[in-house]
Amino acid sequence: MIYQDTKFFLSLINIASVEVGKHLYWKLGNYTIHGQVFIVSWLVICTLLSISILGTRNLKRVPGKLQNFMEFILEFLQDIAKNQIGEHEYRSWVPYIATIFLFILGSNWAGALIPWKLIILPEGELAAPTNDINTTVALSLLTSLAYFYAGLSKNGLGYFLRYIEPTPVLLPINILEDFTKPLSLSFRLFGNILADELVVSVFTLLVPIFIPLPVMILGLFASSIQALIFSTLSAAYIGEAMEGHGDH
Numbered sequence: 001m002i003y004q005d006t007k008f009f010l011s012l013i014n015i016a017s018v019e020v021g022k023h024l025y026w027k028l029g030n031y032t033i034h035g036q037v038f039i040v041s042w043l044v045i046c047t048l049l050s051i052s053i054l055g056t057r058n059l060k061r062v063p064g065k066l067q068n069f070m071e072f073i074l075e076f077l078q079d080i081a082k083n084q085i086g087e088h089e090y091r092s093w094v095p096y097i098a099t100i101f102l103f104i105l106g107s108n109w110a111g112a113l114i115p116w117k118l119i120i121l122p123e124g125e126l127a128a129p130t131n132d133i134n135t136t137v138a139l140s141l142l143t144s145l146a147y148f149y150a151g152l153s154k155n156g157l158g159y160f161l162r163y164i165e166p167t168p169v170l171l172p173i174n175i176l177e178d179f180t181k182p183l184s185l186s187f188r189l190f191g192n193i194l195a196d197e198l199v200v201s202v203f204t205l206l207v208p209i210f211i212p213l214p215v216m217i218l219g220l221f222a223s224s225i226q227a228l229i230f231s232t233l234s235a236a237y238i239g240e241a242m243e244g245h246g247d248h
Helices: 002-016 035-056 065-085 091-113 133-164 168-206 213-241
Strands: 025-028 031-034
Touching: 031 035, 035 065, 035 091, 035 133, 065 091, 065 213, 091 133, 091 168, 091 213, 133 168, 133 213, 168 213
Parallel strands: none
Antiparallel strands: 025 031
16 A cells, blocks of 8 residues: 555656746847747748648649649638638638648647657757747737738728627727637647647656557647637638628
């Protein structure tokens, strides 16, 4: 009994060694940069650019496997934008929605598939950029700027009539909604990715290496769903902002 209690206590100590929040900081003038987020983000960006260039540099009428894959991804992302924004307006927003989806998917999968813990840093450790709240907030603010731009470019100053529709009594709630949208986007993505990495880390400490594999596979699925949710909601917010408020 004492042995089992001691073993359980040691297991708890091991779990406590799973660290959250330590970062490798770089100083750039007066600014502080999260080094590990910067490194993995650029690895993801370079990987996406390389695949894009390889897949589109030699387009053929009868596509090969890579070109087929690229066309499938493009059609999938076009469908997201078309369904949420509308058939007449979606084309100019496909690059933004596609970029958001692919970056988040690449970041999430980089955290789930690559054993970053094997790379020793002076402080902190490499991980998915999306398990850092600064990254998810930045992506959410980009979406906020995008839907404000979409609404103003489509409806002009008439866009602001949405704040007093259907009644001016709802003005405070409608203004508050513009703050809750980026908050919900950023915390949903951050919380899910951080939780997934913590669960895998804890299982790896407690049980042999092959046992956490089902959890990692489930994490890959959840990571893909999070990228889809973020990009779909971004497109939905843009589509909502472009509705004809200025025509009322």
